[in-house]
Amino acid sequence: MSATKTPVKGPTPDADVIHVPSYSRWFSWNNVHECEVRFLPEFFDSRSPSKTPRVYHYYRNFIIKLFRSNPSRKITFTDVRRTLVGDVGSIRRVFDFLDVWGLINYSPSALNKPLKWEDGKDSTSGGAAASKSSASAPDSNDSLTPNKEALKRLCTACKSLCTIACFFSDKYDLTLCARCYVRGNHPVGVSNSDFRRVELSEMTKTEWTEKETMQLLEAVMHYSDDWKKVAQHVSGRSEKDCIAQFIKLPFGEEFLNFSDSGEFNDKYNNQMKGPSDVDNGLETIPKSSPSKRMRLTPLADSSNPIMAQASFLSALAGVEIAEAAAKAAVTALYDVGNRAHKGSPLFLTKNTIQEAGVTSNGDTTLNEFERACVEANSLIEKDELDVERGIEGITEMQMKEIQDKIARFEELDLQMEKERQQYEQIKNQLFFDQLTVLFRKSSAPKTVERSEESVRIDVS
Amino acid sequence: MKLPALSSSKAPVKFRIPTADNLVPIRLDIEFDGQRYKDAFTWNPCDPDSEVVIFAKRTVKDLKLPPPFITQIAQSIQSQLTEFRSYEGQDMYTGAKIVPIKLDLRVNHTLIRDRFLWDLNNFSSDPEDFARTFCKDLKIEDPEVGPAIAFAIREQLYEIAVESVASAKENRLSKKGRRGFEHVLASKAGGSTDVMKLFSFKSSVVRKRKERDVFEPTVDILSNDEVDALEAREEQNAR
Numbered sequence: 001m002s003a004t005k006t007p008v009k010g011p012t013p014d015a016d017v018i019h020v021p022s023y024s025r026w027f028s029w030n031n032v033h034e035c036e037v038r039f040l041p042e043f044f045d046s047r048s049p050s051k052t053p054r055v056y057h058y059y060r061n062f063i064i065k066l067f068r069s070n071p072s073r074k075i076t077f078t079d080v081r082r083t084l085v086g087d088v089g090s091i092r093r094v095f096d097f098l099d100v101w102g103l104i105n106y107s108p109s110a111l112n113k114p115l116k117w118e119d120g121k122d123s124t125s126g127g128a129a130a131s132k133s134s135a136s137a138p139d140s141n142d143s144l145t146p147n148k149e150a151l152k153r154l155c156t157a158c159k160s161l162c163t164i165a166c167f168f169s170d171k172y173d174l175t176l177c178a179r180c181y182v183r184g185n186h187p188v189g190v191s192n193s194d195f196r197r198v199e200l201s202e203m204t205k206t207e208w209t210e211k212e213t214m215q216l217l218e219a220v221m222h223y224s225d226d227w228k229k230v231a232q233h234v235s236g237r238s239e240k241d242c243i244a245q246f247i248k249l250p251f252g253e254e255f256l257n258f259s260d261s262g263e264f265n266d267k268y269n270n271q272m273k274g275p276s277d278v279d280n281g282l283e284t285i286p287k288s289s290p291s292k293r294m295r296l297t298p299l300a301d302s303s304n305p306i307m308a309q310a311s312f313l314s315a316l317a318g319v320e321i322a323e324a325a326a327k328a329a330v331t332a333l334y335d336v337g338n339r340a341h342k343g344s345p346l347f348l349t350k351n352t353i354q355e356a357g358v359t360s361n362g363d364t365t366l367n368e369f370e371r372a373c374v375e376a377n378s379l380i381e382k383d384e385l386d387v388e389r390g391i392e393g394i395t396e397m398q399m400k401e402i403q404d405k406i407a408r409f410e411e412l413d414l415q416m417e418k419e420r421q422q423y424e425q426i427k428n429q430l431f432f433d434q435l436t437v438l439f440r441k442s443s444a445p446k447t448v449e450r451s452e453e454s455v456r457i458d459v460s
Numbered sequence: 461m462k463l464p465a466l467s468s469s470k471a472p473v474k475f476r477i478p479t480a481d482n483l484v485p486i487r488l489d490i491e492f493d494g495q496r497y498k499d500a501f502t503w504n505p506c507d508p509d510s511e512v513v514i515f516a517k518r519t520v521k522d523l524k525l526p527p528p529f530i531t532q533i534a535q536s537i538q539s540q541l542t543e544f545r546s547y548e549g550q551d552m553y554t555g556a557k558i559v560p561i562k563l564d565l566r567v568n569h570t571l572i573r574d575r576f577l578w579d580l581n582n583f584s585s586d587p588e589d590f591a592r593t594f595c596k597d598l599k600i601e602d603p604e605v606g607p608a609i610a611f612a613i614r615e616q617l618y619e620i621a622v623e624s625v626a627s628a629k630e631n632r633l634s635k636k637g638r639r640g641f642e643h644v645l646a647s648k649a650g651g652s653t654d655v656m657k658l659f660s661f662k663s664s665v666v667r668k669r670k671e672r673d674v675f676e677p678t679v680d681i682l683s684n685d686e687v688d689a690l691e692a693r694e695e696q697n698a699r
Contacts, residue, residue, distance in 0.1 A: 076521075076522035076523075077518050077519075077522055078518070078519050078522035078523055079522070081501060081607075082501075082604050082607065083603035083604050083606070083607065084606075084607065086502070086588060086607075087483045087501075087502045087503060087504040088501050088502065088503060088504075088515060089503065089504045089507040089511050089515075090504065092511075092514070092515065092518065
């Protein structure tokens with residue numbers, strides 16, 4: 001039926017094709033995939049005798065079979081739990097897992113929406129993404145209402161029709177298409193921070209009255225994350241509008257955790273401002289106050305057309321995707337670089353940071369990566385110093401050893417001299433004694449022969 | 461999951477449902493604003509309490525019940541859970557107990573009647589498995605029957621376990637020491653089927669003829685009228 005998604009045939013006898021989203025392609029009837037193990041560990045860690053993989057397999061296949069027997073109808077959890085033998089807590093978890101991954105209650109009509117890939121990404125990111133509000137996530141159910149399509153946007157700068165996303169400034173009532181925005185093609189005096197990104201689906205131009213804003217705030221205070229209730233409370237506004245308006249409120253940003261990326265934007269800006277300052281790329285991480293609005297950095301006004309293109313693309317693509325892409329690119333580059341230039345880590349990291357900066361559009365965790373590089377470098381230097389010191393120590397030790405040995409040998413020598421001298425003395429003494437004996441004997445003439453003999457004997 | 465402490469029948473065991481999984485049977489019967497919601501299912505007491513609210517919300521959403529049901533359902537589940545938990549930690553004597561379990565339930569159009577013996581001491585028994593096999597063997601088509609059977613078994617086991625806790629407490633208060641154990645055993649044997657008599661030399665393991673009918677499972681499929689009649693009678697009895 002549809003060419004964009006991977007159809008997966010269930011074991012049903014009829015010839016219908018069951019649609020399964022492409023991110024659930026791993027599913028197979030007879031096997032349990034590792035992401036199932038990850039999401040539902042209770043069945044696989046043998047903590048309880050009844051929660052075995054076999055039981056999980058049985059529940060899962062049962063639920064899917066039940067859904068596929070009538071694919072046009074969404075099955076509810078209660079249907080399932082009434083017919084499955086088992087404890088309702090684990091059944092609910094299996095059901096939720098299958099629901100999130102689109103293996104049940106997945107309707108093919110969802111395929112015809114534009115920007116489908118963003119929806120897919122949103123629902124795979126943990127399943128709880130529905131509760132996170134983000135200005136860049138289009139709500140596909142609302143995007144095709146007729147009155148919204150009628151509001152086509154013309155870019156005030158280049159007078160072309162805006163597609164997919166455009167940038168709107170409340171302050172000056174300007175609309176820029178993505179390309180103009182990135183090129184900075186707006187009147188003097190207007191900075192890029194005054195623009196906010198608007199998807200085609202968010203085209204309602206109705207202003208929020210005071211009353212509505214009050215209602216919104218009240219509702220948010222009461223219901224905090226339940227945007228459905230908030231939307232009900234605020235008369236006449238859809239969920240998405242409420243969320244968008246809430247974000248636009250001056251304090252709304254805090255709830256979205258953008259202060260980090262704002263800070264980083266500044267650092268990144270400072271870095272990029274001097275493309276020739278390759279050397280201080282790492283060291284100078286200037287402090288900046290966190291900005292309140294999401295700032296898209298105007299890279300494009302630098303002379304590099306490639307970067308302009310890349311920033312345009314990332315402006316189109318949105319925050320999360322650009323972030324993911326940048327991270328992947330950075331790690332890949334780092335690996336490649338590592339293998340190529342082992343000797344100049346600094347050079348590498350600088351390069352990768354620059355390139356990552358291009359693709360990231362300032363909204364990534366490059367900050368952390370830089371810090372990691374700096375740390376790594378300092379560690380390397382420390383290690384080198386340690387090694388040097390180690391070698392010094394070793395050579396010192398060895399020299400000392402040699403010296404000691406020499407000293408000992410000298411001592412021995414001395415001793416030997418002394419002993420030899422003593423020996424000489426004794427020899428001389430002996431000789432002297434022999435002579436005296438001889439002379440005494442020679443003084444007695446009778447004993448001449450005897451002394452001669454003895455002398456002869458002695459001499460020999 | 462708690463493991464059985466000793467296989468000896470004399471030692472007390474910490475309270476738990478005597479099956480492989482320590483699941484609590486929960487029965488809901490809430491009436492509000494003219495709408496009656498009856499349900500029965502098994503709950504895992506190890507699940508965090510937040511699960512209760514999630515489950516209640518889910519059920520109300522799925523069955524399109526009015527919102528006040530959520531709190532009532534959650535409360536009911538919670539109170540049954542706390543009751544269960546209050547028994548946990550206390551001792552129970554299971555003894556060499558083989559208990560008769562009786563099934564007499566009606567699920568949609570299927571009427572089930574059965575009676576069988578169940579070993580209370582067997583802590584690795586599995587009512588869910590029994591229910592699955594039962595449905596498969598008797599070719600029951602209605603998928604809601606399985607959980608109902610498992611639930612009925614569990615409920616009865618739960619009641620028996622609670623009784624044994626109560627009697628254990630009584631005995632501990634009234635008598636102490638060795639005498640207490642013997643007394644307990646004697647009383648147990650009287651209440652349930654006497655195992656020794658059944659499996660001794662003189663009698664055979666084969667059941668007597670007249671008892672066979674009682675112990676055979678019967679499954680009846682009712683027609684709509686019969687269902688309505690039965691329901692009306694049940695409600696009358698309830699009042």
